[in-house]
Amino acid sequence: MKINNLNTILAIVLFTSVLMISGFNNPQIEYFPAPLAxxxxxxxxxxTASGLYDAGESALNASQEIVSHVENLCVARGADKTTSHHIRTAAENLLNDRLLNGQIKVHELxxxxxxxQNFAxxxxxxxxxxxxxxxLGAGKVVDASDKSVARFRSPLNPSELIFMQVGSDEIVICPDNISGNVTEKLSARQNILGSEFAAFAKMIRVRPAVAAEINLAALQSAAAKELVPDWFKALRHTRLIVSSQMAKxxxxxPDADERARLLQQVEGLVGGLREHAGNLVDFSAAASGNSxxxxxxAGDELERLVSSRSIAFLMHFFVRAQKNQLMVSSRDADANRE
Incomplete structure (x- = not known):
């Protein structure tokens, strides 16, 4: 994926990522799938917080908002504006032919x-x-009594296979070489997420629009250094939650000088976050302690807004214009998939 504006991408990733919540300290954590330690x-x-699966006007408004944001994201990533109507049509087809016709109704991701080599x-x-x-194609699928399994080449590394398992209430995607361990943990309802992600486990309890936790120190060490801005390199960890109760x-x-420098950059990114949220949210940034x-x-409207933006962000990878060729994952493209 070509990154045209890294600062904007980082703002969106941070916005679609995590925070520590001191208020949720009940040790009884409901099970959630976490097959990587x-x-x-x-x-x-x-x-579901988007309202897309609700009845009546709420669902219609959510679908129109999602389609518009998919179009905006594709244009921001370099799509020719003259193809905007094709992008909208493709996004509408994807919603109607996949998400809203009962074929694939994703509640949680x-x-x-x-x-x-290790993701799920x-x-x-x-x-x-x-x-x-x-x-997926009859020749690529192995059917069992309650699940279907397919394997396909990784778009990032064609020498590696991606495993996909489809059931009536769950879809699992991971590298083929770890699929046995992943599906075993999921079948046993065994959550093996490490204690360093305890805050994430607590956030999941309230089923927010978005929750995330990122070990940025480890993630940056694995990334190409030239892709990471200097002001971003000293950042160690981030947590975020967006729910009707909290948006933080x-x-x-920990480095004071770097923290002051980062605060200046973050204050500049707040405008990008506000734009990503449709200019409907008043963000603020401040330093406290080592963070x-x-x-x-917070509120119901912000939770709904972030959820619909998350759907659009995921959809735009399937509906994108690149080199004047529209690549669409929708019903019209089933017979001619890339």
Whole structure:
């Protein structure tokens, strides 16, 4: 993926990532799927908070908002504005043909990432398994009594296989070489997430629009150094939650000089966060202790807004214009998939 504006991408990633909540200290954590012990990034998205699956006008408004934001994201990533109507049509097709017709209704997304060989995506919701198997291609799918399994080449490394398991209420995607361990943990409902992500586990309890925790020190060490701005390199850890009760992000940076420098950069990014949220949210940033905190007034509307933006962000990877060729994951492209 070509990064055209790294600062904007970082702002969006941070906005779609995590914070420590001192208020949620009940040790009785409800089970949630976490098949990796030591990820560098843990992300949760509650897509039902968008209103997309509600009845009547609420669902219509949510779908229109999502389609518009998909178009904006594709244009921001370099799509020719003359193709905007094609992008909107593709986004509408994807919503209508996949999400709203009962084929794939994603309620929750869990994403854990350690490196390109160790990651897992778990989608929970309602899935028409046989119809999805037909989309993937009969020759690529192995059917069991309650699940369908497919393997395909990694788009990042064609020499590696990606494993995909589809059930009626859960889809699992991970590298093929760890699929046995991942599916075993999920089948046993065994959560093995390490204690360093305890804050993330607590945040999941309230099923927020978004919760995430990122070990940035480890993640940056694995990334190409030229892709990481100097002002960002001293950042060690970040946590964020956006729910109807709280909207707050913590950026942990123990070095005082670097923290002051980062605060200046973050204050500049707040405008980008506000734009990402549709200019409907008043963000503020301030230093406290060894961290910088970015906050916004919480509420049901912010939770709905962030959830719909999360759906659009995920969808735009499937509906994007690149080199004047529109690549669409929708019903019209089933027979001509790239």
């Amino acid at each position: 030591s990820p560098q990034l843990s992300l949760y998205a509650n897509l 869990f994403f854990y990432f350690a490196d390109q 995506i778990i989608l929970r919701g309602e899935f028409a398994r046989q119809r999805l198997a037909g989309v 992000m913590q950026l942990f940076m 910088i905190f970015i906050e916004a007034p």
